[in-house]
Amino acid sequence: MEAAFRDDDARLLARIEDELVAGLIWARQAGSTAAPLPARAAGMVALLRAVDGGASAIERAIEGDLALVLALLVPGSLVGWTPALVHHTAVHFSRVAAALAASDPEASDAAKLRSIAAWLVLGEERRYLEALARVVAGTALPGAEAEAAGRAAALRPIDELGAAARTGAAECADAAQRALAMLGRLDRATKLAGLDERATTSIRRRADTMRGAAISTALAPILEALADASGRDAIIREAPAIFERVHRIWLWSDRDEQVERFAVDEATSLAWIAYRETGWDPLRAMCEPLAEMTDRMAERIESDPRRHLAYTAKCAQFLVFRGECKAHEPDRWPLIERALTICPTHRNARVVACNFLCDRADLLLSGNAIFQASALALAEQAVARAETLFAQSKRLEKTKARLEEIRTRNRGFIR
Amino acid sequence: MSESNLFDRWNLDPSAGPQAITERLREAMEEADPPTAVELRRAWEELTMHPKRRIAEALSTFPETRPPIGRPPLPVRATVPTPAGDEARLVHAPVAGALGSSTTPSPTVRCLPALERDPLLRARNPEAAPLRGVK
Numbered sequence: 001m002e003a004a005f006r007d008d009d010a011r012l013l014a015r016i017e018d019e020l021v022a023g024l025i026w027a028r029q030a031g032s033t034a035a036p037l038p039a040r041a042a043g044m045v046a047l048l049r050a051v052d053g054g055a056s057a058i059e060r061a062i063e064g065d066l067a068l069v070l071a072l073l074v075p076g077s078l079v080g081w082t083p084a085l086v087h088h089t090a091v092h093f094s095r096v097a098a099a100l101a102a103s104d105p106e107a108s109d110a111a112k113l114r115s116i117a118a119w120l121v122l123g124e125e126r127r128y129l130e131a132l133a134r135v136v137a138g139t140a141l142p143g144a145e146a147e148a149a150g151r152a153a154a155l156r157p158i159d160e161l162g163a164a165a166r167t168g169a170a171e172c173a174d175a176a177q178r179a180l181a182m183l184g185r186l187d188r189a190t191k192l193a194g195l196d197e198r199a200t201t202s203i204r205r206r207a208d209t210m211r212g213a214a215i216s217t218a219l220a221p222i223l224e225a226l227a228d229a230s231g232r233d234a235i236i237r238e239a240p241a242i243f244e245r246v247h248r249i250w251l252w253s254d255r256d257e258q259v260e261r262f263a264v265d266e267a268t269s270l271a272w273i274a275y276r277e278t279g280w281d282p283l284r285a286m287c288e289p290l291a292e293m294t295d296r297m298a299e300r301i302e303s304d305p306r307r308h309l310a311y312t313a314k315c316a317q318f319l320v321f322r323g324e325c326k327a328h329e330p331d332r333w334p335l336i337e338r339a340l341t342i343c344p345t346h347r348n349a350r351v352v353a354c355n356f357l358c359d360r361a362d363l364l365l366s367g368n369a370i371f372q373a374s375a376l377a378l379a380e381q382a383v384a385r386a387e388t389l390f391a392q393s394k395r396l397e398k399t400k401a402r403l404e405e406i407r408t409r410n411r412g413f414i415r
Numbered sequence: 416m417s418e419s420n421l422f423d424r425w426n427l428d429p430s431a432g433p434q435a436i437t438e439r440l441r442e443a444m445e446e447a448d449p450p451t452a453v454e455l456r457r458a459w460e461e462l463t464m465h466p467k468r469r470i471a472e473a474l475s476t477f478p479e480t481r482p483p484i485g486r487p488p489l490p491v492r493a494t495v496p497t498p499a500g501d502e503a504r505l506v507h508a509p510v511a512g513a514l515g516s517s518t519t520p521s522p523t524v525r526c527l528p529a530l531e532r533d534p535l536l537r538a539r540n541p542e543a544a545p546l547r548g549v550k
Contacts, residue, residue: 008485015484038423043480084480091477129474136473138432140466149467153474 018042021061021069026092028066029111030099037095044088048072051081074114078121079194083128090118094157109182116157117192123154124199158186158203162210169217172252180214181254183207215258218249226266236282239270243289250293260297263290264314271321280325287322294318301342316343320352332356340389350389357386358399365399365406379403420476421458429473433463 022042026034048054048069057068078086093115100108122129133150134143141149161179168176186207190200222245229238243263250259267290274282297315301308308315316339323335336356339349364379383403386396422429427439440459447455462469 008487011482012484012487015481018481038426038477040429040477040479040481043477046481084478087474087478088480091475094475132430132474132478133470135430136432136470137466140433140469146466146470149470150474153471156471156475 014046015042017058017062018045021045021058024061024066025069025073026096028070029096031103034099037092041088041092044085044092045069047082047085047088051085076192077194078118078192081121083122083125086118086121086125087128087132090115090122093118105178109178112157112182113185113189114192116186117189119154119157120189120193120195120199120203123151124193124195126151129153155206158183158206158210162207162213165210165214166217169214170221172218172249176214177252177254180211180252183211183214184254211253211256212258215249215253215256218252219246219259219262222246222249222262222266235270236274236277236286239267239274240285240289243267243286247289247293255296257297257300260293260300261311263293264297264311264318268314268317271318275321275324280327283321284325287318287325290318291322294322298338298342305342312343313346316340316346316349320346320349324352329356329359351393354386354390354393355395357382357389358393358395361386361399361403365402376403376407421462421472422476425455425458427462428479429476430479433469436462 019039019042022037022045025045026037026041045058049058051072053068054072057072060067061069073089073092075081078089081089093111097108097112097115100111129150130147131150133146133153137146137149161183164179165176165183168174169180184207186203187200190203195203222242225242225245226235226239229235229242246259246263246266250256250263253259267286271283271286274286277283294315297308297311298319301312301315305312319335319339319342323332323339326332326335333356336349336353339346340353343349361379361382364375364382380403383396383400386393386399390396421427425440425443427436431439437459440455444452444455462472
């Protein structure tokens, strides 16, 4: 006589429970209006039962408390999970990301990152994807080709991010911006996947290349606009608006240094043209949209001078430009000083700093202040500093002579 | 359900080969309206003519990892007198023999019909009901 509740019945019940829990997880993470997943998705729950704490988490989920099972799905590291379970989570979180893309971009990005981490685990493990690909290909492909196609699946989500970032780059679209930002955060996915340094570096390079391509796509119209304005002899008039666009691209790219370098490369020669124009307004207008970018570049140089060696002089020159076109002396000096900090040998920065110090000394040596010892001491300090910066300056010679003359003339009157 | 994945869209087994995919899509095609038929045709071409795309699609959906559920329970028997003792053995033996095994049912037989409806037995004498034994 057959038992009333057979092993087959137990298996059927477990299947029903798995489907129930998979449905609850999906509704909680993707929203109740999301289209249901295929029945195979319940396989993830079946595999979760084998994870430490999985069986009890699923029991609780059946009773309606999903907290444990949801926590189980987002471990600090995927190391130790079976490839099949990792594959399920890769697909699951990619579906969650797609379902939330419009309603909750932040949660969608977090889910996408989880999915990418899972794919990276499978890519590093290799054998699971290769074996699965061989089964799917059957006799239609040689084994090695099928295996390569299987391995490629692990990097496809990253390639898709690159494509998404490039597609909307020229318009600085929101979706492209999110993809670009995620390419910049892939280190978190590699950490979650437990990748070693070699694999992490490889992923980072891949992501950086894609970011670079997307940013170049965004900057391409700027080059066209600059060429067009030059062709019409309108570059000085139109450059501020064009560099305002560069500033927007910089913000879109989450302040990427590639944009800063582009801006400094393209603007330097134009800034010299503006410098030679009458008055400071043309140069001021050109420097204005570049101010934030050059400040950020200076920060980068200050924190790692060797890495940015090629840009220290250009960045310093821009700080000098900005300093020179400031209307008030107190606004000028910090920029010139910063230029000297990041590039102490910058000739123009030294000349301009020398002249500013002479201006300061001349101001101190004019009027009644010359009878105050403190004013004279400050003027002497300024001249001494100017001498260290650009001793051969003719302007400095005049200031030194004036200082000496006052010192001699007022001897005995100075308090 | 993810409409963009062809295995999900057409309820296909991701590990299925071109033959099984063709069979399943042909079944679907029989009841499809013209726009759906176009979609089916496109899916069939995608999955059967481009093995690399089939791999990509198959890997981007959930793998089949659910444990098998086994044999469904037998249907509740009709309230007819149950043969007992030797009589039962005589009735069951030829049926089980016809199915191939006395302990493990064939996987092709989803469930056994009640004896009084067994076509093997009824074929001998359609008028004879209820069965009292086989000699």
